[in-house]
Amino acid sequence: xxxTDNDLQSIWLTLRLAGIVTVILFLVGTPIAWxxxxxxxxxxxxxxxxVALPLVLPPSVLGFYLxxxxxxxxxxxxxxxxxxxxxxxxxxxxxxxxxxxxxxPFMVQPVQNAFEAVGDxxxxxAATLRASPLNAFFTVALPLAAPGFLTAGILTFAHxxxxxxxxxxxxxxxxxxxxxASVQIYDHVEAMEYSDAHRLAAVMLIFSFLVLLxxxxxxxxxxxx
Amino acid sequence: MEPIEIRFxxxxxxxxxxxxxxxxxxxxxxxxxHSGSGKTTLLRCIAGLVRAPKGRLVFQGKVWQxxxxxxxxxxxxxGYVFQEASLxxxxxxxxxxxxxxxxxxxxxxxxxxxxxxxxxxxxxIRPLLxxxxxxxxxxxxxxxxxxxxxxxxxxxxxxxEPLAALDLARKQEILPYLERLHDELAIPVLxxxxxxxxxxxxxxxxxxxxxxxxxxxxxxxxxxxxxxxxIRLGEDAGVVLEGRITERDTRWHLLKxxxxxxxxxxxxxxxxxxxxxxxxxxARDVSIVLxxxxxxxxxxxxxxxxxxxxxxxxxxxxxxxxxxxxxxLLARLTHRSADHLRLAPGLPxxxxxxxxxxx
Numbered sequence: 410x411x412x413t414d415n416d417l418q419s420i421w422l423t424l425r426l427a428g429i430v431t432v433i434l435f436l437v438g439t440p441i442a443w444x445x446x447x448x449x450x451x452x453x454x455x456x457x458x459x460v461a462l463p464l465v466l467p468p469s470v471l472g473f474y475l476x477x478x479x480x481x482x483x484x485x486x487x488x489x490x491x492x493x494x495x496x497x498x499x500x501x502x503x504x505x506x507x508x509x510x511x512x513x514p515f516m517v518q519p520v521q522n523a524f525e526a527v528g529d530x531x532x533x534x535a536a537t538l539r540a541s542p543l544n545a546f547f548t549v550a551l552p553l554a555a556p557g558f559l560t561a562g563i564l565t566f567a568h569x570x571x572x573x574x575x576x577x578x579x580x581x582x583x584x585x586x587x588x589x590a591s592v593q594i595y596d597h598v599e600a601m602e603y604s605d606a607h608r609l610a611a612v613m614l615i616f617s618f619l620v621l622l623x624x625x626x627x628x629x630x631x632x633x634x
Numbered sequence: 635m636e637p638i639e640i641r642f643x644x645x646x647x648x649x650x651x652x653x654x655x656x657x658x659x660x661x662x663x664x665x666x667x668h669s670g671s672g673k674t675t676l677l678r679c680i681a682g683l684v685r686a687p688k689g690r691l692v693f694q695g696k697v698w699q700x701x702x703x704x705x706x707x708x709x710x711x712x713g714y715v716f717q718e719a720s721l722x723x724x725x726x727x728x729x730x731x732x733x734x735x736x737x738x739x740x741x742x743x744x745x746x747x748x749x750x751x752x753x754x755x756x757x758x759i760r761p762l763l764x765x766x767x768x769x770x771x772x773x774x775x776x777x778x779x780x781x782x783x784x785x786x787x788x789x790x791x792x793x794x795e796p797l798a799a800l801d802l803a804r805k806q807e808i809l810p811y812l813e814r815l816h817d818e819l820a821i822p823v824l825x826x827x828x829x830x831x832x833x834x835x836x837x838x839x840x841x842x843x844x845x846x847x848x849x850x851x852x853x854x855x856x857x858x859x860x861x862x863x864x865i866r867l868g869e870d871a872g873v874v875l876e877g878r879i880t881e882r883d884t885r886w887h888l889l890k891x892x893x894x895x896x897x898x899x900x901x902x903x904x905x906x907x908x909x910x911x912x913x914x915x916x917a918r919d920v921s922i923v924l925x926x927x928x929x930x931x932x933x934x935x936x937x938x939x940x941x942x943x944x945x946x947x948x949x950x951x952x953x954x955x956x957x958x959x960x961x962x963l964l965a966r967l968t969h970r971s972a973d974h975l976r977l978a979p980g981l982p983x984x985x986x987x988x989x990x991x992x993x
Contacts, residue, residue: 536707537714538734
């Protein structure tokens with residue numbers, strides 16, 4: 410076997426984290442994207458900017474604020490302690506929470522674009538065909554925006570796999586708990602284990618390339634109605 | 635059928651709508667006007683797609699909108715046909731038809747219920763059922779959209795320029811289907827259009843709109859024959875008469891149509907003899923002579939009496955309202971001719987009608 414057990418453990422942890430984050434973001438990001446796509450509220454700009462923040466913010470900054478917020482004296486930390494969950498930093502679920510924030514724009518923006526491309530008309534048609542707004546959302550808006558969801562899911566998953574700075578800030582480096590593949594590579598390099606680093610880095614490189622290849626090959630051509 | 639009560643006031647930047655009308659609860663009512671006249675917005679208000687503040691809408695005794703009531707679009711028993719067919723691209727033709735049909739409430743009375751088969755056959759789309767919308771022609775798509783709107787068994791059908799996006803050939807393909815709806819279904823239709831030929835062919839009642847206001851509302855023939863309105867219609871000023879075929883001349887391929895005591899010869903289009911017909915006579919095709927002329931190629935020369943004279947859009951032109959039998963016609967001539975012939979209300983004259991279109 411080319412990869413060590415620790416390497417495999419970190420890969421498995423990475424995939425688990427990315428999978429869970431993607432599922433959560435489908436549930437959390439879709440309503441946000443829908444609201445952003447359809448609202449005429451003055452809050453559209455500020456909310457859109459907050460959603461996009463992780464695109465430009467250094468991961469260490471995001472990680473720092475999340476660490477403080479979820480720490481023993483932070484509001485979220487006090488809440489989780491009061492609920493008996495304990496503290497989230499340096500746990501797997503702390504990583505999940507941090508990654509949800511970190512990858513939010515990669516889910517929201519493609520889905521928002523897809524919803525905007527659907528436009529008002531199909532929903533108006535659905536209303537005249539006696540579909541309630543919720544029903545029209547599931548039977549018309551979701552199917553028509555499906556390509557956007559595919560793109561968003563792949564991007565979110567891949568982006569979470571590639572995360573490093575936030576993990577280091579919020580999760581530390583606990584084997585089997587928070588030591589994901591990117592951190593494992595860092596460790597190998599720190600320990601001068603360049604050949605180990607090479608192998609794992611190659612796995613990451615191939616994975617990332619394949620994901621993007623799938624994205625670019627599958628991107629459906631725009632349909633005319 | 636109870637009339638439809640509508641009262642809407644909208645004040646948007648650059649656009650206003652102020653309408654307070656009773657529309658007939660049966661037949662085809664055309665909302666006619668130029669683009670920007672507010673006819674589409676009015677239709678959208680009626681559908682509930684636009685919510686006019688402080689509006690009021692009562693349809694067949696049910697309040698759809700007033701100060702305390704708002705029935706959302708999906709709870710209004712209506713069918714809506716948009717200018718572009720707007721079929722759902724992810725569904726086949728039959729999928730599109732079923733979308734509304736299966737959501738139609740169960741308590742629709744049997745005589746109002748439109749079955750899927752009925753909608754499919756009325757619009758002649760049976761061969762298309764398994765196709766996706768992107769595999770249909772523009773005319774086919776619009777026929778599917780009309781069938782889809784009918785399949786919800788609506789109490790009223792709202793059509794927003796359903797033919798405007800189509801070329802002439804596709805229009806001719808769909809118009810007969812619209813006439814069948816008129817003949818075979820009892821539900822009222824509100825038909826938005828800026829095309830006088832569609833209105834002349836389909837409408838029973840005419841509402842003329844301009845600048846967000848209703849200029850005139852009344853039965854088609856009477857409204858078209860008004861002297862104060864044709865200015866707005868320009869070259870399309872003219873009347874529509876209802877009649878029945880009394881004679882078929884097979885040698886010359888002509889039909890004699892009796893329109894309220896006026897006998898007109900028109901080209902034989904092959905319509906069945908017992909079928910009621912409509913003819914359209916444009917004001918510009920009617921000229922006036924004081925005595926019948928010998929040796930003319932004009933087929934229809936008829937005695938008439940002048941009712942009144944009015945202004946046309948151009949200062950050189952006058953419009954003359956004429957009575958023949960029980961029908962009212964319009965003629966367009968120059969003021970100079972009117973003066974020369976000393977035309978005045980009550981004067982008996984002869985009309986020479988250059989063209990009569992059988993609709």
